[in-house]
Amino acid sequence: MVDTSINLSGLHLSNPIIPASGTFGFGYEFAEIYDINILGSFSFKGTTKEPRFGNAAPRIAETHAGMLNAIGLQNPGIDKVISEELPKLKQVFSKPVIANISGFSLEEYAYCCEKIDKEEQVGIIEVNISCPNVHEGGMSFGTSPESAAAVTKAVKAVTSKPVYMKLSPNVTDIAEIAAACEEAGADGISLINTLTGMRIDLKRKKPILNNVTGGLSGPAVLPIALRMVWEVYKKVSIPIIGMGGVSTAEDVIEMMLAGATAVSVGAANLKDPFASKNIIESLPDAMKELGIKKLTDIIGGAHNA
């Protein structure tokens, strides 16, 4: 018997698989087709202070070995998430969930985190700092160590739950930003969010996405995600939730060898609704094949070689 369990800031997860925010909704669609309690945990759809409809359609474009999305953080707002979504979720998911929080100002981040802090169902708060900062010319909070640290501090001040800062890969030096978050008190780092990309409709001769650009994810980005997890692992000592293009149990192992303690699966859930289930079920065999007895043994393993 191999041991797939991991420990994430005190949470014991039976396996490291965490469906990524925005690709698993609030879990119901998947709960209809399999028992989602097999998951390590999952990160719910990015939630903001106010309800948001998001961007106009089209919001999706296909790419080679990946996809672009420009959902624009559609969500019912933190209050409704707490009053409606979490109670419904409780009926299908009995484990601690990861709350993914977004905002356009420090106040919004703090507001949401303070509210979610009181929810027993929430095990970890994952703070997405890829959103544009409306008070500072629209650059994303995640593009400078200073603003990333500022969000971390604002959030840490209002919650006692573990806080994972979710970093944008659209930066020159992601390890520097991770270090700033650690220094500011983050309990862990999630990476990577999507890479900004675009496609053009050749017939209409204009961008496919109504929003012009969108976020690239899927297998295409796996090598970039691995490199960034590698760099962040070298720089910080807090745990990493690694993601970006993970689609198989082998990808999970590769991500953990690069330095991830847990692994999120995003676009793969959209391509195949059973992807996370399949990964979890094939993980023990993949481990045996590679002579891995205990998954936690390999975290960052490729750094020692």
Added chain:
Amino acid sequence: MVDTSINLSGLHLSNPIIPASGTFGFGYEFAEIYDINILGSFSFKGTTKEPRFGNAAPRIAETHAGMLNAIGLQNPGIDKVISEELPKLKQVFSKPVIANISGFSLEEYAYCCEKIDKEEQVGIIEVNISCPNVHEGGMSFGTSPESAAAVTKAVKAVTSKPVYMKLSPNVTDIAEIAAACEEAGADGISLINTLTGMRIDLKRKKPILNNVTGGLSGPAVLPIALRMVWEVYKKVSIPIIGMGGVSTAEDVIEMMLAGATAVSVGAANLKDPFASKNIIESLPDAMKELGIKKLTDIIGGAHNA
């Protein structure tokens, strides 16, 4: 009859296809299998002041819809390129060639460009600023507007040929860097170079590439390249050589709609030695299919829509 010709800083190219530096050597391997004079032009292997062997093997890793390379700028050095490679090239390629120059200090860049300036065969100098700056902690010249501008100025001071600055995509704001190059006198911008990535060998539990990280290219990066060309086109008024994942005539058109005046084809030449030839030959039909008479009409076309 459709018109595929373009004008690049005064050079008339019969078509916009320019095999990308590092994927076409000095042309001979391809000249053995087709007449390379059908190309718009081509950018020769990145050349430095001193001869370089580059990195130890393995230097190549496969990824989803792409590849990683960590060649490490292997080249015979500028003097040998001028004395040996260019005369040999002259026998198989009668058009102006693009000289791709790399360096690890301002002096090295200037040295190479001053030398290559005297070569009649060279139509454009493409200055690769993705290399680490040995004098400033190893960050690449291409990661800050200041160092990018400094290289531009150093090079412009010693040559009268058009200078295209080749930008790294591993940055937070590529348009800002392009603008700094324009301001410093660049005649054009080439983008994108490869995205830093890595893969791990699951059996050996260590990075596949001896260099740990390498540069990602191929179809996987096309959406990122398109977005960056789009952003740079909005910001600067000098011409752009667009590249990153281009493999078909349709990709060429997409790149030009995003803002490229000419289009480089990289990894596709390695996957299929006839890729550039096939693209050139299928371009007229692709144009007809999309109702394009003159290729120059569509440069940046998606911005007007």
Added chain:
Amino acid sequence: MKKSFFTVAGNRLLAENTYEMVLRGDSSAVKKPGQFVHIALDGFYLRRPISVCDWSEHSITMIYKTVGKGTAYMAGLEEGDRLEVLTGLGNGFDSKKSGNKPLLIGGGAGIPPLYALAKKLMQEQKQVFAILGFNRVDEVFYAEEFASLGVNVIITTVDGSVGRKGFVTDAMEIDMADYTYTYSCGPEPMLKAVYEKAVSDGQYSFEERMGCGFGACMGCACQTKYGSKRICREGPVLEKEEIVW
């Protein structure tokens, strides 16, 4: 929703760039006309959504137009090829609302789901009218198939090469009068024109680019008078009264 493998049992050219594909497999998840399937294609990251045109216990028929690389790939499939498909997606049309004399209005690649609907309505003993719009005679398909169900079929072509010359809405004005309900599927400009012309209530089926196709990603969400709806889940069929253009 169900994920399963199907075998191509037929794939024939019906009209210009238009193919009919019959899939053999478990169709148990298909419940209503107007639902769609989501097809995984080798070498393409996203699935392709195609309406169910007809189904029986062990087969699903689809009609698709080749508009891009994915549908061109589908056109190249042969009998015996296997496809991995999500079935039972979308809300589908509600035949109960039709009244006695429902009018079905379809344009081009929007026509297929109306076929299964027509079949259902005929089973429910309604007097069914269908206006099927095309650009040219070369594009026309399934006119006889609708007719053999007992549907009163009116064909329109933009160039008048067959049937009434003009748009589907021209036929609505001239050929029809006392229809009790409208069911429509086709390109968005057509849907809008029908919406504006229709004197009855109705259901309209929409298309949107999809990530998942089963409600997880919000990729297909659109605004309605009753809030945001996912075309893949609370759609593709929307009620006339809730549509926001």
Added chain:
Amino acid sequence: MKKSFFTVAGNRLLAENTYEMVLRGDSSAVKKPGQFVHIALDGFYLRRPISVCDWSEHSITMIYKTVGKGTAYMAGLEEGDRLEVLTGLGNGFDSKKSGNKPLLIGGGAGIPPLYALAKKLMQEQKQVFAILGFNRVDEVFYAEEFASLGVNVIITTVDGSVGRKGFVTDAMEIDMADYTYTYSCGPEPMLKAVYEKAVSDGQYSFEERMGCGFGACMGCACQTKYGSKRICREGPVLEKEEIVW
């Protein structure tokens, strides 16, 4: 170099995880034993380099071991499947250097190119010896094929389950004496051991991860005493005297 399509004419399991594939097509670019082909596989970005084990005017035989996803995909190919292949790559072995009594030393997946070489050397009337090394009896392949050419074959297995127990170098020491030249192909540690033990000059065939396979990318370059060489072009066969470990 030539790029062309080949049809799989056979693909059979030879030994544990080891397959022999025969391709039908234009083999005119293949000139010498030790050259390789570069095979495009659906769904994989890079080609797979595999040595030519044997060839005739219209066919190429390869033997490959399933070590990863690409070779596993190859193992699943069936008669009639088509592959796009670059042929005529690499320098190949020079049979002229062999002297009268050449010794061929191959390990596992490094054995295949030695077969075509043995054939050539036999045609050139040499007295050919071959040491073929494997881990276990289950992995052994082509022993009879070499023997039927008239080659003196010695098999070694690491566990002694067939042939001499030990490494190929053990057999060199014990079984051989007056060989005039060494040709070797196999895993790098084996090549190095052979290099150190060999009393004659020789040629050694190397493997390296490749981008292009035809000399354009420098992906496979290695250092030699005479400067940098591309394994795909100035290799895969290097002269003993130039090798730098």
